[in-house]
Amino acid sequence: MLTIISLKEPKLTIMKSTKFIFIFAFFICETIIGQKAESIRLRHTIQQQFLSNEFPSKNDKLNINDTLQLDSLFSYVNKSWKSFVKDSLINNKSNISVQALNNLDAYSYYLTLRSITGQNELNNDIEYHLFKNYMLPSLINDYQFIKTNPSLSNLKLIWAGSLSNTLGYGVKYYDNTETFRSYYELFKNLKVLLQSLGNSDNETKAYAAKLLNFLQYYDFEIETKKQYFNNQQDISFTYFITGISTNKYPKENVMPFGKTLIKFYLSKGENDKCFAILNNLFFNTTNDVLPRDTLSKWYNIVDPANGSKIYNETLSKFSSNYFKTDKRSPIHLPQKWNLILNSVSQEKIKNAKYILIDFWYSNCSPCIAEVPKLNEFYSVLKDREDLVFISINADFSHTQKDSSYVFETAKKYSIKFPVVSDNKQTNFTKQFNVSGYPSKFIINNQGQLIAKEDGSLITLSSFYDFIKINK
Numbered sequence: 001m002l003t004i005i006s007l008k009e010p011k012l013t014i015m016k017s018t019k020f021i022f023i024f025a026f027f028i029c030e031t032i033i034g035q036k037a038e039s040i041r042l043r044h045t046i047q048q049q050f051l052s053n054e055f056p057s058k059n060d061k062l063n064i065n066d067t068l069q070l071d072s073l074f075s076y077v078n079k080s081w082k083s084f085v086k087d088s089l090i091n092n093k094s095n096i097s098v099q100a101l102n103n104l105d106a107y108s109y110y111l112t113l114r115s116i117t118g119q120n121e122l123n124n125d126i127e128y129h130l131f132k133n134y135m136l137p138s139l140i141n142d143y144q145f146i147k148t149n150p151s152l153s154n155l156k157l158i159w160a161g162s163l164s165n166t167l168g169y170g171v172k173y174y175d176n177t178e179t180f181r182s183y184y185e186l187f188k189n190l191k192v193l194l195q196s197l198g199n200s201d202n203e204t205k206a207y208a209a210k211l212l213n214f215l216q217y218y219d220f221e222i223e224t225k226k227q228y229f230n231n232q233q234d235i236s237f238t239y240f241i242t243g244i245s246t247n248k249y250p251k252e253n254v255m256p257f258g259k260t261l262i263k264f265y266l267s268k269g270e271n272d273k274c275f276a277i278l279n280n281l282f283f284n285t286t287n288d289v290l291p292r293d294t295l296s297k298w299y300n301i302v303d304p305a306n307g308s309k310i311y312n313e314t315l316s317k318f319s320s321n322y323f324k325t326d327k328r329s330p331i332h333l334p335q336k337w338n339l340i341l342n343s344v345s346q347e348k349i350k351n352a353k354y355i356l357i358d359f360w361y362s363n364c365s366p367c368i369a370e371v372p373k374l375n376e377f378y379s380v381l382k383d384r385e386d387l388v389f390i391s392i393n394a395d396f397s398h399t400q401k402d403s404s405y406v407f408e409t410a411k412k413y414s415i416k417f418p419v420v421s422d423n424k425q426t427n428f429t430k431q432f433n434v435s436g437y438p439s440k441f442i443i444n445n446q447g448q449l450i451a452k453e454d455g456s457l458i459t460l461s462s463f464y465d466f467i468k469i470n471k
Helices: 014-032 043-054 067-089 098-102 106-117 124-148 160-172 177-199 202-229 233-245 251-267 271-284 292-302 307-315 346-351 365-369 371-381 395-399 403-412 460-469
Strands: 323-325 339-341 354-360 387-393 419-421 439-444 449-452
Touching: 043 067, 043 106, 067 098, 067 106, 067 124, 098 124, 106 124, 106 160, 106 365, 124 160, 124 177, 160 177, 160 202, 160 251, 177 202, 202 233, 202 251, 233 251, 233 271, 251 271, 251 292, 271 292, 271 307, 292 307, 339 403, 346 387, 354 460, 365 371, 371 387, 371 460, 387 403, 395 403, 403 419, 439 460
Parallel strands: 354 387, 387 419
Antiparallel strands: 323 449, 339 419, 354 439, 439 449
16 A cells, blocks of 8 residues: 655755745735735645645656545645745745645645546545545635635635635535535635625625625535435425526536435335426436436336336427527637647638637646546547637636746647637636636637536537537
8 A cells, every 4th residue: 555655755945945935026026016915815826836846747646545645645735835834935024824824725635636646536535535624624714714804815815726626525525414514604604704795895896706606606506405414305306496497506416416316205206206306407407417318217217117208208309409609798809819739720710610618727637637538529629620629728817827838738748739828918718707627618700608508517528519519
């Protein structure tokens, strides 16, 4: 069994310390010229840079097979980070709280584990332990710190990566009383805090609203599972049906809980409720979210004698084309796409009917893990004249890295598809309102967004369905 003891001792070399002192000095310069909050806002950036430096990507990945190894790893990570804070960050004449600096944000744990293991999906025991003992406590610590002084600079300690990943794990692991209650309490309290900032200055109000959007995205799902967890299954059933039919329940999460509800009502002999769930799932989800063959099996489980007939009757009423043109303002397309790697002719882009876009950045573990699948997708798509696939790197908005860095990173991960490096001029990240990574979009040649009728996110599976529909 491979143990964490084999990792290097938690100390920084002079080169590493010098590098990060220089990085942090840049942030302090911004403080001196009047942007005092900037250094706190960028805490997650400093942490990600630190972790990337401590755990550079290697071919040989560490196997984490049990929670003791996970605890050993994060004991080392925390000790190493606090040592760096003490040696390089706390004597900087800025107003960053040592308490705030010492707290590794939730995404740092998520990023480290995936960088170390090279895996985007881990077994449930490891993931649950990661959420319960590291990600959730980290977000709770940040909330408690912000509550004492809800300034904009403190509010920006919570950023999209930490919040969305922690919320996502929270709705996935809802079957433990103590953990779910802690999670629900944080969700409710953070929501109240953010809503209370509605009368603040415009920047604070806007940032609070951005975080509120993440909470509201999971609102129906959390309430649904709370009722089920409290043995109020019929209320949970109503929440679930209402949520999926009004696009308030995250569609990518309907399958596991839908299955849970069906099993419960099947055990009670209430087949009518099972079919109500199945029919709502059928008409309010898409094939890439909930495969039709999976639904077919569920119909047969509920009614072995008539399930296939009921499924086929339902299928005959269902349209396979679930894409529509979004009514929002179109994206401003550049006259010339500045492709820095794996170039495609400007003429082809201009003449294409649709552009399929993937947003990523270098410190996003799920983004990097998806590269081989995107390479495969591009190989299927690259000869099409009506469709073009372009990846947009967002390193500039995260770590101010320039296109030369993006170029080397893309080569390092053997990216075969076209790469654009976002910058101040194009500002695609803001135009598309990207809030999480990886994020995928489809636009037509007029810059209009193509959305899914069920309101769910565009995924790689959506890309495959789209190119099949648009032959």
